[in-house]
Every structure is written in C-alpha cells, then in structure tokens.
Amino acid sequence: MHSFGYRANALLTFAVTALAFICAIASFSDKFSNQNPSVEIQILNINRFKKQSHGNDEVSLTLDIAADLESLFTWNTKQVFVFVAAEYETPKNSLNQVSLWDAIIPAKEHAKFRIQVSNKYRFIDQGHNLRGKDFNLTLHWHVMPKTGKMFADKIVMSGYSLPDAYR
C-alpha cells in the first residue's frame, strides 16, 4: 500500500496542513503590531449648497485630507480600503452616513498621503436638514490581510458645520 500515489497524497495533506498553520500564525502575528494611524481633514471650500428640485439638500465641498496610515500595514496586509464619511443626526435618522470619498491603498508606500479633492460621491441629505448642520467627518478603514480576518476601524473628527444659507 506504500505506493507512489499514497506517498504523494500523504505529503500533499501534510503540506497543506502545515501551510494552514503558518498562515494562521502569520495572521496571529498581526496582533502584535501597534497601530496609530492619524488623519486630518479640512474643508477648504463649500462649492455648492442647494436644495434639489425634489427637496433634498445637496452639498459639494472640497476636502483636504492628510493621513498617515502606514502603521496599518504589516507583512500580512494585502490592501487597505479607506473612506471618508460625513455623519450627522437628523430628526428622521439617528445616524446619517454619507460617503464622500474613498480609496484603495495597495501598499505601504502609498499609505502616507495628502490630497485635495472635491467630494467623489454626492453629498445629498435625506430631506432638507443641512443648513447650519454640525457634522462629523469620519475616516473609516478596512484592512484586508493576505490571510486571516478582515477588520475595520475609524477615526471620528467632529466640529465641522455647514453654512446657514444655500449658496
């Protein structure tokens, strides 16, 4: 019974088991990396602020995003997805999250960046509650490891507000 095929099969089984183990350890080793990402977002300009014909408020703004996400990258990180969301409360919804900008960071070399962009996705309220509204800008990130569990975290920055009148 100790044939060529038997030995090849036993080897393959053992090799894949060992591979699963080293991948698990690689994933576990991520826990020991200390992550201290930082981000700073400024609103450079409110380009447009109006009420749409069907009654929803729409804002167009220019953001200055400076972020250092290098510490999110370990040897087991495939890529990091980041997005900036405007978060605010209205009488209708206890939490509104509107994604304004996102990006996929493929490598550590690109994880420290500063860009000035107008919102990539339209900032439209569900209603017309945006005049003079205070809101948070939150940087969310999802770390996609090569092996192991994907995880997400965020930094909330408060103290942003919209003008009191349409323009």
Added chain:
Amino acid sequence: MDWQGQKLAEQLMQILLLIAAIVAFVVGYVTASFRTMMLIYAGGVVLTTLVTVPNWPFFNRNPLQWLDPSEAEKHPKPQVVVVVSSKKKSSNKK
C-alpha cells in the same frame, strides 16, 4: 520500498515539511515579506516531494528475508484437523 524505507520516507516527509514551514515563516516574518514565505515553503514542498515520493534505492536497504523454498519444505504447514461432530449432523437431519 521495504518496511524500514517506508518508515524513513514517512519521517523524512514530516521533518522536512516542518523544517520548511518553520524556516519559511521565520524568514518571511523577518524580511516582512509574505511572498518570500510562500516561495520558501513551496520550494520546501517540492524538495520534500523529490526526496520522499519516488522509490529511491536508499529506501530499499533492508529487503525482506523470505525463507528459502527448501527451508519451507522442512517445516510443513500444520494440517487443518477437521473435527466432524456427528451429534450435530444427526440433529440437522431430523
């Protein structure tokens, strides 16, 4: 492949793969390169396959010693003694 060879092949396979896995992990972790880890491990698996899967001559160093035919004839097989129970047979006929 003889019995000793089979044991050797099995042990070699496990030891080589474990060494490959440990070396791959350590090197990968130190150089912070997942790709290096995978390449080293793949190399280790290929090497282990080449060493332990084919029936190399060194797995056949302890061939089984069969008895010579003449030796076998001197010690004949014990004859199977068939004990027929007459009682049972008669009961069956009824």
